[in-house]
Amino acid sequence: MTNFIVISAVSLAVVLVAYGLTFLIGRRIGRYNVVDVTWGASFVVVAAVAASIGTGDLMRRLLLLGLVAVWGLRLAWHMVSKSRGKGEDPRYAALLKGDFSASTVLRKIFLIQAVATWFVSLPLQLSATLGPTPPALVPVLICGVIVWLIGVLFEAVGDHQLKAFKADPANKGEIMDRGLWAWTRHPNYFGDATVWWGLWLISIAGAVSLTTVLSPVAMTYFLVYATGARRTEKFMADRPGFRQYQSRTSFFVPRPPRSR
Numbered sequence: 673m674t675n676f677i678v679i680s681a682v683s684l685a686v687v688l689v690a691y692g693l694t695f696l697i698g699r700r701i702g703r704y705n706v707v708d709v710t711w712g713a714s715f716v717v718v719a720a721v722a723a724s725i726g727t728g729d730l731m732r733r734l735l736l737l738g739l740v741a742v743w744g745l746r747l748a749w750h751m752v753s754k755s756r757g758k759g760e761d762p763r764y765a766a767l768l769k770g771d772f773s774a775s776t777v778l779r780k781i782f783l784i785q786a787v788a789t790w791f792v793s794l795p796l797q798l799s800a801t802l803g804p805t806p807p808a809l810v811p812v813l814i815c816g817v818i819v820w821l822i823g824v825l826f827e828a829v830g831d832h833q834l835k836a837f838k839a840d841p842a843n844k845g846e847i848m849d850r851g852l853w854a855w856t857r858h859p860n861y862f863g864d865a866t867v868w869w870g871l872w873l874i875s876i877a878g879a880v881s882l883t884t885v886l887s888p889v890a891m892t893y894f895l896v897y898a899t900g901a902r903r904t905e906k907f908m909a910d911r912p913g914f915r916q917y918q919s920r921t922s923f924f925v926p927r928p929p930r931s932r
Contacts, residue, residue: 675727675801682725683718683797684790690714691786695778704768704781705751705761711785712747715740718793726800729877732813733800736874739820740796743867746824750831763903784898792868792891795884799875809876816873823870826852826926827863834860847913855926857917858904861895862924868892896924 690710698704719740723733755761767780805813833851837843852859868891875881896902901924908914920930 673801675725676798679722679725679797679800680790680794683721683793686717686721687714687786687789690717691782691789695774695782698777699774703755703760704764704777705755707764707781707785708751708755708761709748711789712744712751714744714786714789715793715796716744716748718789719744719796722793722796722800728800728802729804732802732805732874732877736796736799736871739817739871739874743820743824743827746828747864754835762907763899766903766906767899788890788894788898792887792894794887795872795875795881798881798884799877802877802881805877809878812876813874816870816876818870819873820867820870823863823866823868825863826866827860830859830863845912847908847911847917849917849921849929852926854921854929856922856924858901858924859926861900862926865892865895 691707691714694707694710695704698706716737719737723737726733764781768776830852833853834848837846837848837850856862865888868888872884872888875884894900905918922929
């Protein structure tokens with residue numbers, strides 16, 4: 673328990689510092705969507721803290737660190753590329769409602785995401801203090817790796833397909849409804865959520881691990897309702913063809929598209 677408290681406290685401290693520095697950068701450049709870069713990277717930092725000062729099973733600590741690093745660093749770099757040379761994300765502009773005071777920005781964007789990062793990463797923190805995965809739970813660990821892989825592929829492939837679609841001038845003003853985007857309107861968010869369900873399964877090393885199930889639940893809620901899918905669709909509702917796209921394509925969980 674002492675080791676978990678130390679890991680949790682250090683994780684919270686480094687997360688708050690990371691988001692605090694990101695706020696200062698956002699303040700300087702005049703846009704706060706830089707927080708999306710820190711979102712992925714901050715989980716890698718927490719995984720590194722857990723792996724380095726945890727006293728639990730070394731192999732599971734290193735496995736979780738490696739998987740989180742692959743996911744988080746790819747996502748951080750994608751957000752750097754996506755936001756480079758562009759203005760504020762409409763989601764954050766709407767969230768702030770014209771109030772760009774430091775206290776409002778910190779409270780509505782940075783503090784919420786910092787606490788969410790710490791809470792969602794609790795499975796990593798707890799797992800770093802537990803012994804080896806019992807033989808009976810090894811299939812759960814393997815299942816977790818498979819679920820993680822599905823999530824990473826969904827997110828990475830979806831991001832790549834959308835980037836290629838937007839890069840083609842012939843698609844200007846069109847709705848992306850090809851590839852994975854024909855199966856779900858948000859393959860990136862679905863992939864993100866799936867990654868964290870996979871990591872949670874990997875982290876299970878006993879009954880105590882089940883106490884962290886609200887962490888992937890929170891991540892899923894965050895991706896669907898907070899700054900994710902629902903909020904994104906508010907800004908797409910009036911785009912030509914979007915209603916038709918909604919009628920034939922699953923909102924979140926992938927399924928074969930309906931006929932046009």
